[in-house]
Amino acid sequence: SYLASEASIALDNAHLYREVEIQGQQIRSFVENVITNEEQDSRRLALDLHDGLVQLIVASYQHLQSAQAWRRRDPDAEEKELEKGIQLLRRAIHEARRLIGELRPAGLDDFGLIHALQLYVAQLSADADWEVSLDIDPDWPPCPPALEAALFRIVQEATANARKYADAARIQVKLEADDEELSLTIRDWGKGFDPNEVASLPQQGLHIGLIGIRERARLWGGRCTIRSQPGQGTTIEIAIPRARASLSPQPIAARS
Ligand SMILES: Nc1ncnc2c1ncn2[C@@H]1O[C@H](COP(=O)(O)OP(=O)(O)OP(=O)(O)O)[C@@H](O)[C@H]1O
Ligand SMILES: [Mg+2]
Known part of the structure; x- marks a missing residue:
């Protein structure tokens, strides 16, 4: 009958709405997960930059400054500070390269x-x-x-x-x-x-x-x-x- 088919269409619609609702929830939670992952990754990168790279550069800067202060007054002390500063800079370069390597894994895109x-x-x-x-x-x-x-x-x-x-x-x-x-x-x-x-x-x-x-x-x-x-x-x-x-x-x- 006409009424029966109306009722079954309504029922189908109700099912459809529920389906769409559930899929909507799944999509939302997926997107949330992706965002959380990305936020965590950038938070981790910020920490790595702060605790690793920035500390190394700051320490190097301090040694170079103190080398400058010793200049002409105490060549030995100047030399020592220069050496420490350079060594720390070398580590900073290594650390920067490591971080870049982590951001873009070598070979992954191409091979x-x-x-x-x-x-x-x-x-x-x-x-x-x-x-x-x-x-x-x-x-x-x-x-x-x-x-x-x-x-x-x-x-x-x-x-x-x-x-x-x-x-x-x-x-x-x-x-x-x-x-x-x-x-x-x-x-x-x-x-x-x-x-x-x-x-x-x-x-x-x-x-x-x-x-x-x-x-x-x-x-x-x-x-x-x-x-x-x-x-x-x-x-x-x-x-x-x-x-x-x-x-x-x-x-x-x-x-x-
Ligand atoms: N392979 C492992 N051997 C020994 N202890 C581990 C190992 N993996 C993880 N742990 C322990 O589990 C803890 C949690 O590890 P997780 O990777 O979740 O955090 P984290 O390394 O401390 O910090 P993050 O990874 O966020 O920089 C570590 O702090 C460490 O104590
Ligand atoms: Mg960890």
Whole structure:
């Protein structure tokens, strides 16, 4: 009847509205997540600039100033201050290059994740007194650039943590692919820590590295497992469903 078909259209409309509403919420929360990630990244960059680069330049400036003050009065003292100033400047240059390298991972845009990781790991091995290995599954497929960037950032953060806290002699980065999932594992054989304790850290804007790793995995519908124990080293495993790894992360793009 006419009434029955009216009613069913109304019902369909109600369903449709609900669908749209739910999708709207998903899109909003996705956008919020992206914004939070970006804010955290720029906050971290600000901190790195402030604590690293700026401190080095300030210290160098002070030594050069004091060299100037000693000039003609005490050539030895002048020489010493000059030397310290120059040495600090050299470190500042190194630090500036490191920061730029972090902003634009070498090779990622042009040659993809595997090549970028090879370059990164080679640099990492040279930087510290540890053995860094990179294991890549021959079945690892090319992924969307946004996913490759996310995985690279995860490796960067996990290895930065290992360098800062683990005091590890060995670290391993591994990419594996099976029919269901792509997985990335970063493991160190260092000090380890208690993830529960860290998860309850209340500071705002501090200790955002692990949160960022989880967040990036979640944006790709993936899992993130962090296993660590004091004295036992740390393992971070990310698993992304293959179905998602061949799509872009934006529900917006996928649905339009
Ligand atoms: N590989 C690791 N070995 C030992 N301790 C670790 C390791 N990774 C993380 N931790 C501990 O977990 C804490 C939280 O790490 P997280 O990366 O979230 O924050 P952070 O490194 O302190 O700060 P941020 O990453 O925001 O610069 C660290 O402060 C450190 O105590
Ligand atoms: Mg960190």
